[in-house]
Amino acid sequence: MRPGRQLAVLGLVFVVLYLLVFFSGGAKGGWQDRLEPRLGLDLIGGTRLTLEATNTVDGKPPTAANLEEARQIIESRVNAYGVAEAEVVTEGNRNIVISLPGENRDLTDVGSAAELRFRKVLKATDGSGATAAPAPSASAAPTPSGSAVPKPSGSAAPKPSGSAAPKVKPSASAKAGASPSAGGQGGMAPTPSASAAAPTPSAPASAAPSPSASAEPVPQSVEQQRKAVEQKVGPAAWAAATALKAPADVASDPSLADKLKPFGTLSPQEVAVLPADLQFNVPTISCAQLDKRPPASIKDPKQTAVACEAGAKYLLDVAKVEGTDVDDANAVLDQTSQWVVSLNFTSKGQEKWTALTRESFNNEGQACDQTALGQDGKCRVAVVLDNEIVSSPEIQGVLTGDSQISGSFDSKTANALASQLRYGALPVTFVPQAQQNVTATLGSSHLQAGLLAAGIGMLLVIIYSFFYYRLLGSVIFLSLVLSGLLVFGALVVLGRSIGFTLTLAGLAGMIVSLGVAADSFVIYFERLKDEIREGRSPRSAVPRAWIRARRTIISANAITLMSAVVLYIVSVGAVKGFAFALGLATVLDLVVVFLFRHPIMTMFARTRAFLSPRVSGLGRALPARSTEQAARNPRVKEA
Structure with missing residues (x-):
């Protein structure tokens, strides 16, 4: 055996590990900052x-x-x-x-519902809440100024939002493998602005309220809430609003602006209970009110809805494709190194998606009016996440494959959107309460007390080891130091790579693992003494004791590791951190056992000090063997 090779491997492990600690991608700040592991809520708040x-x-x-x-x-x-x-x-x-x-x-x-819907854009109008509407235009090209719909742009700046949608609202293309239809091109492209809305056959024609935008669930029924809103705005305003069959042109009727003005004072919760045609047609209902509606205000996929994008109000068709039709969603880099969200549909979902893109590309039934068409005269499909439009691209072909939503994403926002779509909708609607920042005053004092107790305990173990095993106590001391350095470096690297955080429970797990490591020393050294008592010399007893003790050491550590794995699987929170730290320290202890403890013992066995009963710590075994042999044969040779 060549112990130098095993020690060289261990040295290489240390070099690679601490190169990652100091120079990995997540390493920031000075040298001291790079040595700090990620701490948990109970330690740093x-x-x-x-x-x-x-x-x-x-x-x-x-x-x-x-x-x-x-x-x-x-x-x-x-x-x-x-x-x-x-x-x-x-x-x-x-x-x-x-x-x-x-x-x-x-x-x-x-805590948002994250209900994904793909809805065709039927109409578009100004959502600023102004009381003067622009003149209608039959052209789909952008107007020089006063356009009812701001221009979507792939470079749109991120816009904060309190809803389930990511905080960046990309108004750009969604791409997919497509089969061109009717001369169209594959893929989905952003659309320019459009002018004011006009009535279409597919738009709601009735002035009566319709349950298109359901309210946040409350003890009162939707009808009771609407009655309360009707009383708040007054009979004149309500009658004027319900009589509208298209966005109100208050420029031709100034008195209408005064009648509809009370709707601008409604809260987002009150706006949410109004039917979709009122939300869209009343110009004093702004996107500021619509964007702040409670979660799940747009809930029924079989009803039309109203949502905003970049300050424009869109009247949206019923949902032809839903979030349950999406099989998976991932944040990936496209060929241009831009972050996109890739959508993979189920088999039935792909059929629905293809049918929706075909319907939108051909504008079947002329459902989309001029205000909703893109620059190529094709319908747009809005990707609606809860109450907000994530993207509203123009359909330029019949898409027969998986799609990508692209826009002004970065890694964080793309992953946030993908996770919301991937993990589905919540069965319950939640209202966020006050968010608090938690301090770690109590955790810091506990950490100091825990480290002090661990230090005292380790010091007592080391003192006893040197007293009982003497030279062998140095092996215990060095092994524990190397194990601690390996565990510490692993914690730093894992904190950057997978986000592992060290808590008081995790610290307890590592301390318990040191006890398991100390047990393995006892197994090895006592087996070594047994081999010497059986008549072998210390030099020949070392490899034989290693072979026999190795099985017991591996079995004991395997049981500890299995316990940690089971505990990690079935537990949550702090207990999971305890199990992870215990398992990690146990694995690294095995590395030290094979790459340091056995090689260093082999090297010690070749020294004169190891053969001395007083220095090696084997004094209780060596004299007994020598006395027994001398009684049988004064000239007996070593076995």
Whole structure:
């Protein structure tokens, strides 16, 4: 055996590990900053958000099964942030509490319904809430100024939003493998602005209210809430609004502007209970009100809806493709190194998607009027996530394959949107409560106390090891130091790569693993003494004791590792961190056992000090063997 090779391998492991610690992609700041592991909520604080579930339509609280299903989905969304040790727990019969360690984060979107709908854009009009509408234009080309619909642009600046949609609102193309139809080109492209809306056959023709935009579930029924809104705006305003069959042209009737003015004072919750035709036709209802509607205000896929994009109001058709038709969603880099969200449809979903793009490309039934058409005269399809439009590209061909939503995405926003689409809709509607920043005052004192206790315990172990094993105690000391350095470096690298965070529970797991490592020393050294008592010399006893002790050491560590894996799978929160740290430290301890402990013992066996009973720590074994042999044969040779 050549122990130098194993020690060289261990040295190479240390070099690679600490090169990653100091020079990996996530390493920032000075040398001291690069040596800091990612700490958990109980050590450095973080963010805590409480989500309160609203009542169902019949006024009852959500069931325990629905709340647990929602908790699991929210936990998946939170884990998509790349942060380990996140805690997502239920509290009472309607609250879910989310706790994330580290820097402050905006968690308000993780509790959104994230209901994805693909709806054809039927009409478009100004959503600024102005009381003067622009003159209609039959041209789909952009007007020099005063356009009712702002121009979508692939370079649109990110726009903050409190809804489920990502905080960047790309108004750009969605691409896919397409089969051209009727001379169209494959793919989906952004559309220019359009002028004011005009009535179309597919638009709602009735002045009576229709339940197209359902309200946030509250104990009152939708009709009761509408009655309350009607009383608030007054009979004259309500009658004028319900009589509209198209966006009001208040320029030709100035008195109409005064009648509709009360709708501009409605809250987003009150606007949400209005039918879609009122939301679209009343010019004093602005996008500012529509964008702040409660989650799940656009809920029924079989009803028309109204949503905004870049300050323009769109009247949207019924949903022909839904989020359940999407099989998977991922953030990827396209051929131009731009971030896009790739959508993979199910088999039935692909059929629906192809039918929708064919219908939009050919503008069947002339459902889309001039205000809703793109620059090539084709219909647009709005990708609606909850209450907001993520993208509204023009269909330039019949798309028969998976699609990509592109726009002004970066890695963070693309992954956020993909995770919302991938993990599906919540069975319960939540209202975010106040988000709090949590301090770690108590955790810091516990950490100091824990480190002090661990240091005292380790010092006592080392003192006892040197007292009982003498030279062999140095092997224990060096092995524990190397194990600690490996675990520490691994924690730093894993914190950057997979977001693992160290908590008090994880620290306890590592301390427990050191006890397991100390047990393996006892197994090896006591087996070595047994070999010497059986008549072997210390030099020949080392490899034989290693062969026999190795099986026991591997079995003991394997059992600990299996326990850690099972505990990690079945547990949550801090217990999961304990299991991960215990398993990681156990694996690294095995590395030290094979690459350091056995090689260094082989090297020690070749030294004179190891053959000395007083120095080696084998004194209790060597004299007994020598005395027994001398009694049998004074000239006996070493075995």
